[in-house]
Structure formats: C-alpha cells, structure tokens
Amino acid sequence: MDVNSAVWTVPARAREFGFFVDGQWAEAGDRPMSERKSPAHGVAVTRTVRCTKADIDHAVRVARTAFEDRRWSGLPGGERASVLLKAAAGIRARVEELALLESLESGKPIGQAIGEIEGGANIFEYAAGAARALHGDAFNNLGDNMLGLVTREPIGVVGLITPWNFPFFILSERVPFILAAGCTIVSKPSEVTSATTLLLAEILSDAGLPAGVFNVVTGSGSEIGQALAEHADVDMISFTGSTAVGRSVLLASAGNFKKVGLELGGKNPQVVFADANLDEAADGVVFGICFNAGQCCVGGSRLVVEKSIAAEFEALVAAKMARVRIGDPLDPNTQMGAIVTAAQNATILDYIEAGKREGARLVCGGEAYPSDAGQFVRPTVFADVTREMSIASEEIFGPVLTISTFETFDEAMAIANDTIYGLAASIWTSNLDKATDAFRRIRAGRVWVNTTINNGPELPLGGFKQSGTGREAGIYGVEEYTEVKATHIALGRREPWVS
Incomplete structure (x- = not known):
C-alpha cells in the first residue's frame, strides 16, 4: 500500500x-x-x-x-x-x-x-x-x-x-x-x-x-x-x-x-574498498546504521574502510547522515524514528559519552535529538576508533557508527573478524574476485555484497560464534x-x- x-x-x-x-x-x-x-x-x-x-x-x-x-x-x-x-x-x-x-x-x-x-x-x-x-x-x-x-x-x-x-x-x-x-x-x-x-x-x-x-x-x-x-x-x-x-x-x-x-547480537562490519562506488557505499553505510534507529541486530555498526579513501568517505558519510530525516514516526517522510525505551535511549547515550572519553574523534551527532515528546538520538559517527574502545567491540544497538581503517586485504579481513559475534557483514567493491574472497573469509551467517540489510525468505539467516x-x-x-x-x-x- x-x-x-x-x-x-x-x-x-x-x-x-x-x-x-x-x-x-x-x-x-x-x-x-x-x-x-x-x-x-x-x-x-x-x-x-x-x-x-x-x-x-x-x-x-x-x-x-x-x-x-x-x-x-x-x-x-x-x-x-x-x-x-x-x-x-x-x-x-x-x-x-x-x-x-x-x-x-x-x-x-x-x-x-x-x-x-x-x-x-x-x-x-x-x-x-x-x-x-x-x-x-x-x-x-x-x-x-x-x-x-x-x-x-x-x-x-x-x-x-x-x-x-x-x-x-x-x-x-x-x-x-x-x-x-x-x-x-x-x-x-x-x-x-x-x-x-x-x-x-x-x-x-x-x-x-x-x-x-x-x-x-x-x-x-x-x-x-x-x-x-x-x-x-x-x-x-x-x-x-x-x-x-x-x-x-x-x-x-x-x-x-x-x-x-x-x-x-552482532557487531557487524561494513568493509569498503577503494575501488567501490563510494557514493553508493556511503548511502548503504548510512542506511545500515540508521535503519530502525540502529536497533537492528544485522545493522552495520563498524565501518572498515581502506585508508587511501578514508577521509573522502568519512565526509560522504557525514554529509548523508546530516540529511537523514528524524522525527514523528507517523509522518510518512520520516526515515528514522524513536528509540524504543527510555532505558535503551540511556544506554545509547552512555556509549556515546564513553566514545568521547575513550578518545575517539566525534565526526557528527553525539547527542540526543530534541523533541517535544519521546526519545530520539542523532546519527553518530566516531573515527580513529581502536579495538580497545568499548564502542568498537560492544553491541550498542543504536545509531552509532565507528570507523577503522586498513591498508591491505588481509588487514581488512582481520578487523572484520575481530569480534565475538558473527551475524552479518557487508562488502563494497567493484572487483568480483575481491568480493568473493572477502565473503568466503568473513565469518558471518549473512553477507551482502554492494548492498546491506537486503534479503528475502528464500535464503537462511542465523549467526556464527556468539x-x-x-x-x-x-x-x-x-x-x-x-x-x-x-x-x-x-x-x-x-x-x-x-x-
């Protein structure tokens, strides 16, 4: 309808x-x-x-x-x-x-x-x-x-x-x-x-x-x-x-x-290679973290991006984040609605504050979204994230994206698999051989190539590891x-x- x-x-x-x-x-x-x-x-x-x-x-x-x-x-x-x-x-x-x-x-x-x-x-x-x-x-x-x-x-x-x-x-x-x-x-x-x-x-x-x-x-x-x-x-x-x-x-x-x-749970990587269509990849990354206000077990909460394009790609993501329409869920134009409970809202904001304390660089967001009623959080991006930070390893279940960089394919795979979880992953590249090698090596129950959170009832779903x-x-x-x-x-x- x-x-x-x-x-x-x-x-x-x-x-x-x-x-x-x-x-x-x-x-x-x-x-x-x-x-x-x-x-x-x-x-x-x-x-x-x-x-x-x-x-x-x-x-x-x-x-x-x-x-x-x-x-x-x-x-x-x-x-x-x-x-x-x-x-x-x-x-x-x-x-x-x-x-x-x-x-x-x-x-x-x-x-x-x-x-x-x-x-x-x-x-x-x-x-x-x-x-x-x-x-x-x-x-x-x-x-x-x-x-x-x-x-x-x-x-x-x-x-x-x-x-x-x-x-x-x-x-x-x-x-x-x-x-x-x-x-x-x-x-x-x-x-x-x-x-x-x-x-x-x-x-x-x-x-x-x-x-x-x-x-x-x-x-x-x-x-x-x-x-x-x-x-x-x-x-x-x-x-x-x-x-x-x-x-x-x-x-x-x-x-x-x-x-x-x-x-x-999941702490799902979005791996972006330099040869990807960067505008499409950025759009997918923003959708993957903002869909359902980030309260999505298969949402891509870890951006793993090739270092040579990291600055350019970060700017693309931030620009698209700024245009996400947040507000009343009953408005057909709204793209991102409310956080489901006050407790979950507080958890997300606590993680955002932890990211600031732990030394991650805040790219955009980082606060509640003002509203006359209900609870909303601005889409948030942290860069310069290291594996020791809680925002890098723990499932936040909110619109909070972390950025890590890699220089080699093997390094990208190591970062993607560096988690106790294995629910989903997304790969962005124009090279079929590279995409195939990547989806074979990433340990996750669902993997998307040049798309994200896109599936039908014909294919199975489930997770690896925890x-x-x-x-x-x-x-x-x-x-x-x-x-x-x-x-x-x-x-x-x-x-x-x-x-």
Whole structure:
C-alpha cells in the first residue's frame, strides 16, 4: 500500500488486549496489565496482560494436546499450505491496522512498518510452498532385502520468544516455517511490542488454523520468557534477542535437553574498498546504521574502510547522515524514528559519552535529538576508533557508527573478524574476485555484497560464534523444526539367528 494513502494519528485511548490460547481470546481477569506508551509521543497506546507461570503451563498443555492428537501435524503439506496462504491474505487485509500498532509500540517510521508487515505476508506465502516441499530420503542401496527411509517429523511443541525491534517481521521469519513443519507453538512476544503478535493469532485462527496450534502468552521476559525456556514439556525453544539473554535461555534448556535456536547480537562490519562506488557505499553505510534507529541486530555498526579513501568517505558519510530525516514516526517522510525505551535511549547515550572519553574523534551527532515528546538520538559517527574502545567491540544497538581503517586485504579481513559475534557483514567493491574472497573469509551467517540489510525468505539467516545457533527461513527454516528419523524395512523372510 501507499504510505501516503492513509491518515496516521495517535489513538485517543490505549487499545486493550487479552491473550490468546486454544483458539480464543482470554481475558485479563484479576491479572495486572502493562501499559505501553509510544516512545515517540509519550502517550499510552496499548495495554496487555501480565500473564503468570500458570498461564504458561496451560498454554503448553494446550499446545501439547494439539500436537499429540495430530490435528495439525497429521495434515498433508498441501492443507497446511492452504492455511498459511489464507493467513498471508489476512495479513494483507489488515496492513494498516498492524502497521499503525507496530509504529506506535516500537517508534519505527510508519513506512518501514508497512514494509515489514507486507514482507511478513510474503514470508507466509513462501513458507506455504515450503510446507509442500519438505521431504525425506530413500536408500535403495542396502540390498534386495532392505529398504532404508529417512523421514523428517515435526519436533513438537516450540516455545517462541521474539524481540521488540522487529516484532512482526521476526515473528514472520519463524511462525510460518514452524507451522509448515507441523509443530505447535507457544509464543511470548516482547512485553513492549506485543500487539501485532496477538493479532497474528487472530488472523491465523480466521485462516483455519486449528485451535491450540498457535498460542500467545504475554508478560515479562525475565519471568514468563524464562518459564517458557525452562518448561519440561517444550521440545524446542527459539529465541531472538541479546547474546546475554540468549546464554540464559541456553542454560535454561538443559533441564530437558530441548533443542535451541538462537539469533543473538552482532557487531557487524561494513568493509569498503577503494575501488567501490563510494557514493553508493556511503548511502548503504548510512542506511545500515540508521535503519530502525540502529536497533537492528544485522545493522552495520563498524565501518572498515581502506585508508587511501578514508577521509573522502568519512565526509560522504557525514554529509548523508546530516540529511537523514528524524522525527514523528507517523509522518510518512520520516526515515528514522524513536528509540524504543527510555532505558535503551540511556544506554545509547552512555556509549556515546564513553566514545568521547575513550578518545575517539566525534565526526557528527553525539547527542540526543530534541523533541517535544519521546526519545530520539542523532546519527553518530566516531573515527580513529581502536579495538580497545568499548564502542568498537560492544553491541550498542543504536545509531552509532565507528570507523577503522586498513591498508591491505588481509588487514581488512582481520578487523572484520575481530569480534565475538558473527551475524552479518557487508562488502563494497567493484572487483568480483575481491568480493568473493572477502565473503568466503568473513565469518558471518549473512553477507551482502554492494548492498546491506537486503534479503528475502528464500535464503537462511542465523549467526556464527556468539551470534547464535541454528538457521531460520528458506527450506532450512522448516528443517530446523524437524527431527530426522531413520527407518530400516526388512523385505522377504528373516534368516533365523536362533536355530
């Protein structure tokens, strides 16, 4: 849809939600509610339930029953695909509603929110095809008396914990693939951006998903999310968020040795060689750090630039940074919106002050962006950054770019890989051989050449090193939620072992 085709306004009162279990809405009852204020406007926009551990137990029981009676896992792939396609249509029919809630809760520009909702529908459509394509193998080379089969079976009940930075899009990179595999789900969205996850439950139900297959329980990550990660009747946990919390999820999974999928933090390099198209590279670098106000796990926060062009390129980046349109997320012309919470805003500003103290040279930005309401940060660039500085190695999760220089290809690769993370990287060069050598040597789950943060559901995503385990999206994303079983079928009469 055209972002300019609607009038976008802050609602007069907060929209209130229950939670969704066993195919129906559950009321808050005597449970407390969480009120979410728009980070850009400072007014309440949604109210959601603070569920209890008992609610988690109930949701898991419901999901277990739905899995074991095979109301979903026993269906042909074509029937699952039909539900996913209807869900995609349901998402498209409610784009404006979903996008407005996404923008109000997260602070992201409305145009970006619309793009992410529509992108989510695209993923559901792709996953519908994957539901039909999932298959195993046959081994006809075991002799005339034996046939071997390898089948993929749904892993079971999946606990899904999603973050606040891309609430609907990251949800859509997981849910349709989990459903395509035949699993059931208990989903726990971030407590500050729960609305669109709850509405997806309604959309899926309207699309014909059987009751109990997709359940949403809301509340804090430290209590409800932890309870889901620890739950003994959950077969797999999928978590997207910080590396620190991911570590606690991994430890929590040890109780029943559940499978774990983790997409965690990143400190992603943007490697710019002297032979690149510098104007295009500068535009990509600015987009890579300003997209979603820098609150993007795959955003390029480390600029690694060839020394011979460093001064020229720094000037190009600074000039483009100055033209980024910051402001009200409901203004269709806004390119960079608000920081999601006051705590995250304070963290970003603290890192900016640390960069100044540690001796980095401030190129531009370096302060809050003035606003009558909400919290915003100017896009910030630091040059002359050394590896000892905290801004060089720690994930800031804000619009803060650091610049380091290199003289040789090997030095560029060493700097790019000098991190505990390995989530994403971008390479800018006009030399195909150089680009190929670079993307082979950089240790990251996703690498872009002459572009950044640009992908579709066909290719997998995930991280190396402390950026996570497992892969989402593509056919890999369906296989991630399956168990592999080997079956040997004896043919003909058995030769007696006991005579």
